[in-house]
Amino acid sequence: MLTKKEIRFCLDEMGKMFPKAHCELNHSNPFELLIAVVLSAQCTDALVNKVTKSLFEKYKRPEDYLKVSLDELQQDIRSIGLYRNKAKNIQKLCQILIEKYDGQVPCDRDTLMQLPGVGRKTANVVVSVAFGIPAIAVDTHVERVSKRLAICRWKDSVLEVEKTLMKKVPMDEWSITHHRMIFFGRYHCKAQSPKCLECPLLSLCREGKKRTKGLELENAGK
DNA sequence: AACTCGGGGCA
DNA sequence: TGCCCAGAGTT
Incomplete structure (x- = not known):
């Protein structure tokens, strides 16, 4: 060892x-970071970055992801793969953020892990990068x-x-x-x-x- | 523990 | 062409 x-x-x-290696993620916006990391499951960051650039111009707040149909959101992220589940999870996730957390991203790892599409890896990235919590x-x-x-x-x-x-x-x-x-x-x-x-x-x-x-x-x- | 999702990148 | 991939959820 x-x-x-x-x-x-x-x-x-x-x-x-x-x-x-440390400059790749957006530190300043926890919500955009959360979405980007959820999207990044099983595909490269380079691929996610291509999508998020236009995605974050169209969708600013959790409410924006709920204004469109599931099909429209799926089409907007289609090129990254696994897009059906990811679009569903993101809409559900945004709804929970609005209903339970006043539209804000929770800064607690265990709370984040209860959101759909957010596992331990994603939660650890969000708390450490967006909130500076050691993880x-x-x-x-x-x-x-x-x-x-x-x-x-x-x-x-x-x-x-x-x-x-x-x-x-x-x-x-x-x-x-x-x-x-x-x-x-x-x-x-x-x-x-x-x-x-x-x-x-x-x-x-x-x-x-x-x-x-x-x-x-x-x-x-x- | 094994399976599924999935289009893009790369050999 | 075929194989693999910055995971998470379900069974």
Whole structure:
């Protein structure tokens, strides 16, 4: 298992590789952030950004999402995939915001998780980015990177990964941890083809050592 | 734990 | 073409 010092080194290196990783989300508007993160499930941020640009010109407040028909909202977000469920969830979510929370986005993680389409990952992103509440959002990239680097154990559940990260990463870096690991996992430490041979973390990466050793044996055998 | 949603991106 | 994807909900 990696020490705190080693983890800090890893995060620093990830920050050097993707220096703009923390600038991708809109900090200033919790409602737009919530919608954007709900839309981002199972598709890339680049794709969501294409949609949200025009979407946020048309829909400013929760009320605006309820003024149109479900079909119209579905068409407005069609290009991101999973759009039927997401449109339904967003209309339901907006209705709840209006009825129970005076049209405002709750700043509590557990409250957010009760909204349709909002799971633990989405709730953690919203509270940490929009409200500055310490939280670490764990998605498939964060989970994979944490396991490959032996920050946590292979068999750990998503929740256990989150707890381990909170224990080992200094609190003031929690928010940035999510974005650095996301970019690192998406573009470098890929699920199928990680770039271990050109990775600055190889010397302390359990999975990387195993994989590169495998590559050497493979090459030697040919 | 396994399945579903889904169009776009990429090899 | 076929495979995978910044998840969440249901069974």
